[in-house]
Amino acid sequence: MASTYTSNIGVEKIGAGEQAGTWGTTTNNNLDIIDRAINGVGAITLSGTSHTLTTSDGTLSEGGNKVLVLGGSPSGTNTITISPNDQDKMYFVHNNSGQTATFTQGSGGNVSIPDGAKGLIFADGAGSGAKVTDLLDGFAFGGTKITSTAAEINLMDGGTSAGTTAVADGDGIVTNDGGTMRQTTAATFSTYFNANLVTVPSAITSSSATLTPSSAQSIYQKVDTSSNNVALTLAIGSLAIGQYIIVDKTSSSNTLTLSYPSNSQGVSLGSSASFAIAINQNGSIFTFVESIKY
Numbered sequence: 001m002a003s004t005y006t007s008n009i010g011v012e013k014i015g016a017g018e019q020a021g022t023w024g025t026t027t028n029n030n031l032d033i034i035d036r037a038i039n040g041v042g043a044i045t046l047s048g049t050s051h052t053l054t055t056s057d058g059t060l061s062e063g064g065n066k067v068l069v070l071g072g073s074p075s076g077t078n079t080i081t082i083s084p085n086d087q088d089k090m091y092f093v094h095n096n097s098g099q100t101a102t103f104t105q106g107s108g109g110n111v112s113i114p115d116g117a118k119g120l121i122f123a124d125g126a127g128s129g130a131k132v133t134d135l136l137d138g139f140a141f142g143g144t145k146i147t148s149t150a151a152e153i154n155l156m157d158g159g160t161s162a163g164t165t166a167v168a169d170g171d172g173i174v175t176n177d178g179g180t181m182r183q184t185t186a187a188t189f190s191t192y193f194n195a196n197l198v199t200v201p202s203a204i205t206s207s208s209a210t211l212t213p214s215s216a217q218s219i220y221q222k223v224d225t226s227s228n229n230v231a232l233t234l235a236i237g238s239l240a241i242g243q244y245i246i247v248d249k250t251s252s253s254n255t256l257t258l259s260y261p262s263n264s265q266g267v268s269l270g271s272s273a274s275f276a277i278a279i280n281q282n283g284s285i286f287t288f289v290e291s292i293k294y
């Protein structure tokens with residue numbers, strides 16, 4: 001009985017009664033084929049725009065390697081045909097050829113690996129309709145399929161290129177939510193920033209008070225003078241330069257007197273003030289203006 005060969009890597013199966021006295025040579029060759037199929041690294045030299053990656057029965061062949069390192073000097077995108085088209089194949093590919101490498105086995109579909117990139121591909125050996133599949137396209141972590149494109153992932157990696165696409169309320173912004181990455185609408189961020197841009201404390205009603213900001217937030221401070229005159233001292237506190245305090249006298253009864261840190265500059269109406277804006281000028285003094293609304 002003549003020898004036959006395994007379907008995918010061409011290992012020779014010696015026929016009954018064959019190769020008496022010489023079967024050891026065949027067996028050793030088979031072991032080399034298996035070794036190459038499991039862990040072999042083949043340097044593939046490309047030229048022109050096409051290359052045939054062949055696995056031949058019973059021989060150590062280029063297509064029998066597990067890892068393909070592409071080199072050479074192809075003149076453009078190089079189409080690599082996996083032959084024969086009825087063998088299942090899985091390859092780890094490192095493309096150092098200087099050009100894109102496109103793997104094909106039939107009409108079912110191809111996979112392109114850009115220069116400098118790595119890939120893991122599977123050829124299904126379906127004959128003329130064989131398909132090559134990128135096994136890294138759509139893989140999953142923890143049961144969740146990755147659907148991002150390489151370009152989207154590269155954006156997360158950073159860079160100096162930025163566009164001018166208009167931002168709308170429904171647009172998503174990626175944020176780290178206590179260690180979990182989430183996508184939040186621009187409208188939600190707008191609400192948060194507006195809420196934290198200006199704080200609105202409870203109205204001041206006591207006859208004498210000092211307003212000292214405890215955080216770097218501008219303040220809209222209401223002052224209720226309906227029961228008594230109020231003398232209010234404004235302090236810089238934790239305000240950043242350019243942040244401000246707005247003082248709003250909410251009653252037409254009685255008076256509001258404002259005091260500022262020494263050397264602050266502005267127009268002061270003394271006890272006639274009922275509305276004032278004080279802006280942190282340099283970290284220690286205010287530039288301010290007072291006005292009357294009653």
